[in-house]
Amino acid sequence: xxxxxxxxxxxxxxxxxxxxxxxxxxxxxxxxxxxxxxxxxxxxxxxxxxxxxxxxxxxxxxxxxxxxxxxxxxxxxxxxxxxxxxxxxxxxxxxxxxxxxxxxxxxxxxxxxxxxxxxxxxxxxxxxxxxxxxxxxxxxxxxxxxxxxxxxxxxxxxxxxxxxxxxxxxxxxxxxxxxxxxxxxxxxxxxxxxxxxxxxxxxxxxxxxxxxxxxxxxxxxxxxxxxxxxxxxxxxxxxxxxxxxxxxxxxxxxxxxxxxxxxxxxxxxxxxxxxxxxxxxxxxxxxxxxxxxxxxxxxxxxxxxxxxxxxxxxxxxxxxxxxxxxxxxxxxxxxxxxxxxxxxxxxxxxxxxxxxxxxxxxxxxxxxxxxxxxx
RNA sequence: GGGUAGGUUGAGCAGGUGGUGAGCUCCGCUGACUGUAGAUCAGCCGUCUUCGACUGUGGGGGUUCGAUUCCCUCCCUGCCCA
Numbered sequence: 001x002x003x004x005x006x007x008x009x010x011x012x013x014x015x016x017x018x019x020x021x022x023x024x025x026x027x028x029x030x031x032x033x034x035x036x037x038x039x040x041x042x043x044x045x046x047x048x049x050x051x052x053x054x055x056x057x058x059x060x061x062x063x064x065x066x067x068x069x070x071x072x073x074x075x076x077x078x079x080x081x082x083x084x085x086x087x088x089x090x091x092x093x094x095x096x097x098x099x100x101x102x103x104x105x106x107x108x109x110x111x112x113x114x115x116x117x118x119x120x121x122x123x124x125x126x127x128x129x130x131x132x133x134x135x136x137x138x139x140x141x142x143x144x145x146x147x148x149x150x151x152x153x154x155x156x157x158x159x160x161x162x163x164x165x166x167x168x169x170x171x172x173x174x175x176x177x178x179x180x181x182x183x184x185x186x187x188x189x190x191x192x193x194x195x196x197x198x199x200x201x202x203x204x205x206x207x208x209x210x211x212x213x214x215x216x217x218x219x220x221x222x223x224x225x226x227x228x229x230x231x232x233x234x235x236x237x238x239x240x241x242x243x244x245x246x247x248x249x250x251x252x253x254x255x256x257x258x259x260x261x262x263x264x265x266x267x268x269x270x271x272x273x274x275x276x277x278x279x280x281x282x283x284x285x286x287x288x289x290x291x292x293x294x295x296x297x298x299x300x301x302x303x304x305x306x307x308x309x310x311x312x313x314x315x316x317x318x319x320x321x322x323x324x325x326x327x328x329x330x331x332x333x334x335x336x337x338x339x340x341x342x343x344x345x346x347x348x349x350x351x352x353x354x355x356x357x358x359x360x361x362x363x364x365x366x367x368x369x370x371x372x373x374x375x
Numbered sequence: 376g377g378g379u380a381g382g383u384u385g386a387g388c389a390g391g392u393g394g395u396g397a398g399c400u401c402c403g404c405u406g407a408c409u410g411u412a413g414a415u416c417a418g419c420c421g422u423c424u425u426c427g428a429c430u431g432u433g434g435g436g437g438u439u440c441g442a443u444u445c446c447c448u449c450c451c452u453g454c455c456c457a
Contacts, residue, residue, distance in 0.1 A: 034410095036410075036411065037411095038410095038411050039411085043411080043413095043414080044414080059410075061410085061411080064411085064412090091410095093410050094410090096410075097410045097411090098410095098411095098412090100410090101410095101411085101412085102412070105412085117412095118412040119412080144410080147410095149410085187410090213410080215410070216410095217409090218409045218410090219409080219410095220409095245410090246410090247409095247410040248409055248410040249409060249410085250409055251409060254409075266410095267409095267410055268409050268410080269408090269409065269410080269411045269413090270408070270409045271409095272411085273408060273409085273411065273413065273415085274407090274408060274409095276413080276414050276415080277407090277408080277413090277414075277415070277416090279407090279408085288405085288406080290404090290405090291404090291405085292403085292404070292405095323403095325414080327414070329414085330414050331414095
């Protein structure tokens with residue numbers, strides 16, 4: 001029996017589909033957004049907060065958790081779900097992103113990556129096999145193959161080299177899968193080069209992965225380049241029935257763009273990261289809770305939002321909390337942003353069914369265009 | 376009343392022995408953040424017409440080419456004595 005099953009039906013919107021991913025810990029309506037809980041916590045939020053916000057699946061991270069508290073300890077304590085008291089589905093990143101973001105702390109070779117721990121400077125080794133072992137110990141519902149992403153602006157030779165390494169690591173990741181109840185997703189790389197992306201889709205989609213992730217995007221390239229790359233990947237995948245996960249995306253305007261091009265799953269730190277410094281997302285665009293003008297605003301962050309922060313608190317109160325550096329500020333802002341983002345995804349799903357998708361997409365584009373339009 | 380130490384841009388300071396005081400930390404203002412080394416980081420933070428210029432060292436006066444510095448006087452604050 002497959003660890004996860006995915007059923008999806010096409011819609012009238014481009015390559016968009018409406019689907020359902022069933023995992024050992026529950027189901028996910030797609031397209032869906034997964035809040036990121038790198039260190040076994042979606043920063044500032046309890047599992048109850050996440051459930052109330054409508055979260056169906058969250059992320060954990062191989063690199064961080066293997067260093068602390070260590071995968072072995074999590075396993076001894078009953079696995080990641082029990083450890084963090086999140087009963088729903090969990091996807092674990094393989095640590096591939098850290099190969100990219102911690103560039104100055106690592107050395108890459110064909111076998112794997114050697115890191116200097118950002119915590120204590122100790123030498124750490126991550127290979128496809130070890131990444132899969134860690135994820136098996138964590139017990140996530142979906143494990144990610146160990147990949148290497150690079151700046152798409154690098155010379156094509158280097159982008160191709162990292163991509164080909166990713167393909168070899170994909171095979172090894174799949175061969176090293178540790179448990180039958182855990183799905184494994186492969187990751188397509190290739191920067192913003194159409195030819196490389198097509199080659200990468202061919203190399204990854206031909207393997208027995210349970211899902212296909214698109215990595216290496218939203219790392220500085222333009223919105224247009226990301227959309228064009230998603231078009232290429234979408235064409236190359238054709239009617240491949242597996243779930244498609246766009247890694248590390250996105251901002252409010254990115255979701256519709258990607259959904260139209262066939263994406264089913266998203267994850268991104270943005271809603272929680274920006275929330276902690278006072279930026280909240282609303283139907284009218286974004287709002288900086290530190291702005292002086294909000295100190296006298298008795299209204300909620302977003303009148304259309306049903307989250308705890310919007311139900312119970314005013315912008316003026318939030319503005320005060322951030323000004324006073326009270327931890328409730330980042331917490332309530334995180335509650336709101338995750339709730340709002342998940343609600344946006346719900347509206348987009350509804351829109352795919354009833355024809356209002358374009359209207360939702362355009363409203364968000366107008367509200368956020370000023371900020372997130374791109375280069 | 377006497378003595379003493381002080382008064383520097385919102386706050387707290389640094390510096391300054393007659394020769395360029397706009398330097399720091401807070402506060403404040405604005406922005407950034409995309410598979411989280413991020414409750415972080417960046418810019419601004421006297422005024423203006425801002426690649427520059429002007430003003431500013433408690434108030435007033437004096438000496439001087441030139442005063443934050445020297446002199447006179449007044450005001451304010453802390454501490455000690457009476």
